[in-house]
Amino acid sequence: MSPKSLRFYTLIGLLTGLLAGFLSGLGGVGGGVLMIPMMTALGRLSQHEAHGTSLVAIIFAGLAGTITYLVHDAVDWSVSLLLAAAAMLTTNAGARYAHSLPELKLRKAFGLFVLFVSLMMFMKGWVLHAVFTSHGWQKILILSVSGVFAGFISGLMGVGGAVFMIPSMVLLVGMTQQVAQGTCLLAMVFIGASSAFAHYRLGNVHKPIVGGLVAGAIVGVFAGGTLANTIPESALRVIFATMGIIVGVRFMRSKGLRQRRLMQ
Numbered sequence: 001m002s003p004k005s006l007r008f009y010t011l012i013g014l015l016t017g018l019l020a021g022f023l024s025g026l027g028g029v030g031g032g033v034l035m036i037p038m039m040t041a042l043g044r045l046s047q048h049e050a051h052g053t054s055l056v057a058i059i060f061a062g063l064a065g066t067i068t069y070l071v072h073d074a075v076d077w078s079v080s081l082l083l084a085a086a087a088m089l090t091t092n093a094g095a096r097y098a099h100s101l102p103e104l105k106l107r108k109a110f111g112l113f114v115l116f117v118s119l120m121m122f123m124k125g126w127v128l129h130a131v132f133t134s135h136g137w138q139k140i141l142i143l144s145v146s147g148v149f150a151g152f153i154s155g156l157m158g159v160g161g162a163v164f165m166i167p168s169m170v171l172l173v174g175m176t177q178q179v180a181q182g183t184c185l186l187a188m189v190f191i192g193a194s195s196a197f198a199h200y201r202l203g204n205v206h207k208p209i210v211g212g213l214v215a216g217a218i219v220g221v222f223a224g225g226t227l228a229n230t231i232p233e234s235a236l237r238v239i240f241a242t243m244g245i246i247v248g249v250r251f252m253r254s255k256g257l258r259q260r261r262l263m264q
Helices: 003-027 031-041 047-071 077-087 091-100 103-127 136-157 162-173 177-201 207-227 234-263
Strands: none
Touching: 003 031, 003 047, 003 207, 031 047, 031 103, 031 207, 047 091, 047 103, 047 136, 047 177, 047 207, 077 136, 077 162, 077 177, 091 136, 091 177, 103 136, 103 162, 103 234, 136 162, 136 177, 162 177
């Protein structure tokens, strides 16, 4: 690869990592959902490459975010390890299933996933009123099931799985939002590593963009995590959810658009 191409991918990675890391640190969710469409649109990565490469950045973003939340004593280590252990049982299956899908089908599936995440972000302010508290084996079962689903989605969609983990911790276990986000970020370190390794073995990691992506994600997640305890997230949630719906619809319609281009 030429130095010019390497500089191009480094810049794209930095920009993508900064924005995605900031959202991940601020809300505990959203990094992969933003990184993947940016890498496919700006960096021209294939859908499979974007999924695998996104997971590499999630490892370091999760680590940086965990350190930030630890300063505020907002990480539950035992819950993180339980979620990660359960998730690592299914990350490889998710990665292999993603690798087996044609790129256009994977794009459509990713679009559906982004729409789901965006709707969850819109509903977040309403559903958080219905909070339950579980203990003992009930709590372990809820967290284990959440981790299993999160691991498969992580491997399949190239994300950290926070969309499953955070709601279960807040709505069913009774954790506070900030502790749930910090705990999720720690779990994402292990989940991301397991999913990224599976994708790496399948050849789905785009190495030239990784350096800039990781550097940007670390800086972004530190900034987002620092602000998480000082500003309201309602406005950002609405903006992010609106953008997510637009991105999701575009990904779902990509097959039809490409078919029309071929017919013209």
